[in-house]
Amino acid sequence: xxxxxxxxxxxxxxxxxxxxxQPLGTVLSALVVGIALSxxxxxxxxxxxxxTLARGVSGTPEISLFMIQEAAEEQVRGxxxxxxxxxxxxxxxxxxxxxxxxxxxxxxLGDVLGGLPGNPLPHAFVVTPRGDDPAVxxxxxxxxxEWDGVEHVQLDSAWVERLHALIGLGKSxxxxxxxxxxxxxxxxxxxxxxxxxxxxxxxIDVSRLLGATDPFIRRPFYWFxxxxxxxxxxxxxxxxxxxxxxxxxxxxSLATTYGAVFVLSGPGALETVSILGFAAFLGWLGSAISVRxxxxxxxx
Amino acid sequence: MILFDEVVKRYPGDYVAxxxxxxxxxxxxxxxxxxxxxxGKSTLLKMIPVIERPTEGAVKINGQDVSGLRASAIxxxxxxxxxxxxxxxxxxxxxxxxxxMLPLVITGHPPRDAxxxxxxxxxxxxxxxxxxxxxxxxxxxxQQRVAIAxxxxxxxxxxxxxxxxxxxxxxxxxEIAALFKSFNxxxxxxxxxxHDESLFARYRPRRLALSKGILVGDSA
Numbered sequence: 001x002x003x004x005x006x007x008x009x010x011x012x013x014x015x016x017x018x019x020x021x022q023p024l025g026t027v028l029s030a031l032v033v034g035i036a037l038s039x040x041x042x043x044x045x046x047x048x049x050x051x052t053l054a055r056g057v058s059g060t061p062e063i064s065l066f067m068i069q070e071a072a073e074e075q076v077r078g079x080x081x082x083x084x085x086x087x088x089x090x091x092x093x094x095x096x097x098x099x100x101x102x103x104x105x106x107x108x109l110g111d112v113l114g115g116l117p118g119n120p121l122p123h124a125f126v127v128t129p130r131g132d133d134p135a136v137x138x139x140x141x142x143x144x145x146e147w148d149g150v151e152h153v154q155l156d157s158a159w160v161e162r163l164h165a166l167i168g169l170g171k172s173x174x175x176x177x178x179x180x181x182x183x184x185x186x187x188x189x190x191x192x193x194x195x196x197x198x199x200x201x202x203x204i205d206v207s208r209l210l211g212a213t214d215p216f217i218r219r220p221f222y223w224f225x226x227x228x229x230x231x232x233x234x235x236x237x238x239x240x241x242x243x244x245x246x247x248x249x250x251x252x253s254l255a256t257t258y259g260a261v262f263v264l265s266g267p268g269a270l271e272t273v274s275i276l277g278f279a280a281f282l283g284w285l286g287s288a289i290s291v292r293x294x295x296x297x298x299x300x
Numbered sequence: 301m302i303l304f305d306e307v308v309k310r311y312p313g314d315y316v317a318x319x320x321x322x323x324x325x326x327x328x329x330x331x332x333x334x335x336x337x338x339x340g341k342s343t344l345l346k347m348i349p350v351i352e353r354p355t356e357g358a359v360k361i362n363g364q365d366v367s368g369l370r371a372s373a374i375x376x377x378x379x380x381x382x383x384x385x386x387x388x389x390x391x392x393x394x395x396x397x398x399x400x401m402l403p404l405v406i407t408g409h410p411p412r413d414a415x416x417x418x419x420x421x422x423x424x425x426x427x428x429x430x431x432x433x434x435x436x437x438x439x440x441x442x443q444q445r446v447a448i449a450x451x452x453x454x455x456x457x458x459x460x461x462x463x464x465x466x467x468x469x470x471x472x473x474x475e476i477a478a479l480f481k482s483f484n485x486x487x488x489x490x491x492x493x494x495h496d497e498s499l500f501a502r503y504r505p506r507r508l509a510l511s512k513g514i515l516v517g518d519s520a
Binding site: 003006007009202203205206207209210211212213215216246 | 338342349351371375376377378379383389391402403405406407408
C-alpha cells in the first residue's frame with residue numbers, strides 16, 4: 001500500500017514538474033479550461049440566485065378557501081379541524097364574513113358595500129401550504145374543493161409555476177452547456193496528453209525496457225490531466241467570484257427598487273468542491289482516453 | 301539458466317531471422333555471440349526480455365518458458381535482467397544520476413537505498429563523482445558506461461548486451477569488454493553480442509556463432 005502511494009506521489013510530482021517546466025502552456029491551458037467552465041458554473045449560480053430572489057419577493061403562495069354563503073357554524077368548525085389535521089398545511093387563518101367586509105371597506109369599496117342589504121361575503125380561510133412544490137399546492141387545492149361546505153378554492157401559484165418552469169429550463173440549458181463545454185475540455189486535454197506522449201516517447205520506451213508496468217507509465221499522464229483540469233477549475237472559480245464582485249452592487253441596487261433586499265452570492269463550499277471535482281474529472285477523462293488511444297500500441 | 305530450444309523467428313514476407321536455434325547457457329557463464337550483420341544476433345537477444353517472441357520453439361529462463369509470457373508479466377521478467385543496447389538510449393534531459401536511478405524508481409526502491417545503489421553502480425563503471433553531469437557532456441564510451449551502470453543497478457543475475465562496443469574506438473571498447481568480464485567474475489551470467497570477437501578473446505568466453513539465423517558454432 002505504501003509503495004502504491006509512493007508511486008502515485010512520485011507520478012503526481014512528475015506531473016507537477018512537467019506543468020512547471022512549460023509555464024506558458026500550463027497557464028494558457030488552465031485559462032481555456034477555466035473560462036469554458038466558468039460559463040456553466042456562472043449560469044448555474046445565476047439561476048440559483050434568481051430562485052432565491054423569487055422566493056424572497058413572493059414569499060410562499062397562499063390558498064384561499066371560500067365557504068358557501070349559508071355555511072353553518074358546525075361546517076366552519078369542521079373545516080378548521082380538517083385544516084389542522086392536514087399535513088400539507090403549514091398554517092391557516094380564518095377570515096369571518098365581518099372581518100372580510102371590514103377589510104374590503106378599508107380597501108376603498110366602502111361606498112359600494114354600504115348600498116348592499118347585508119354582508120354578502122362568506123366565511124373564508126387563508127391557507128399557507130408547506131414546502132415549495134407547485135404539485136403539492138395543486139393537490140391541496142383539489143382536496144379542499146371536495147370538502148363539505150366549500151364553495152370555491154383559489155390557488156395563486158400560476159406565476160410560481162411559470163418561474164419554476166423557467167428556472168428548470170435554465171438549469172437544463174446550463175447542464176447542456178456544461179456537457180458541451182465539458183466535451184470540449186476533454187478534447188483539449190486529450191490533445192495536450194497526445195503531445196506529452198510524443199515528447200516523452202524516448203522515456204516511455206526506455207522505461208518499458210527496464211521493466212516499467214503499464215500503470216507506471218500511464219500514471220503521470222493521468223495526474224497531468226487531472227492537475228491541468230484542477231487548475232482550470234480554480235480559474236473558473238476565480239472568474240465566477242470576480243463576476244459576482246463586479247455585479248453584486250448593481251444587482252443589490254436593482255433589487256432595492258423592487259422593495260427587496262438581495263445580495264448576489266458566489267459559490268458555496270459544495271459548489272466550490274463540485275466545480276473543482278468536475279474540472280479534475282474532465283482532465284482525468286481526457287488523459288485516460290488519450291493514454292488508451294496513444295499508448296495502447298506501445299504498451300502491448 | 302537460459303535455454304533456447306529449436307527457436308525459429310520468421311518475419312512477415314517469410315524472412316527467417318532464426319532457423320531452429322538451440323543452446324543452453326548455465327549460471328555464471330560469459331558468452332560471446334558473434335556473427336555478421338543480419339546473422340540474427342539482435343533477434344536472438346531480444347527474445348530473452350521478450351521484446352520479440354519466437355514463431356516456433358521455446359525460450360526458457362530459469363526453467364520458465366518466457367516465449368508465451370502474458371504482456372502484464374513481462375515487466376517483472378525484465379526487472380531481473382540487465383539490458384545494454386547498441387545505442388546507450390540514455391535520457392538526455394536528465395543527469396547521469398537520474399538515468400541510473402530510473403530502474404530503481406520503476407521498482408519503487410526507497411530513495412536513500414536507491415541513491416546508495418546508484419553511487420555504487422557508477423563507481424563500478426568508473427564514473428564516480430560524475431553523477432550530476434548531463435549525458436550530452438560525456439563521450440560515447442562514458443555514455444555506454446552510464447548505460448551499463450543503469451543495467452546493473454538492480455543487481456540482475458543475467459546481463460545481456462547487444463553490440464555494446466559497436467560505436468566505440470578500440471580503447472573504449474576494450475574497457476567495456478573488461479567491465480563485462482568483471483561483472484561475470486562477480487557471478488553475473490553475461491551474454492554479449494559483438495562483431496569483434498577479439499575484444500573478449502583474452503577472457504576465454506564461450507563463443508556462439510550465428511550465420512544467417514543458424515547456430516554454426518558453439519565452443520562449449
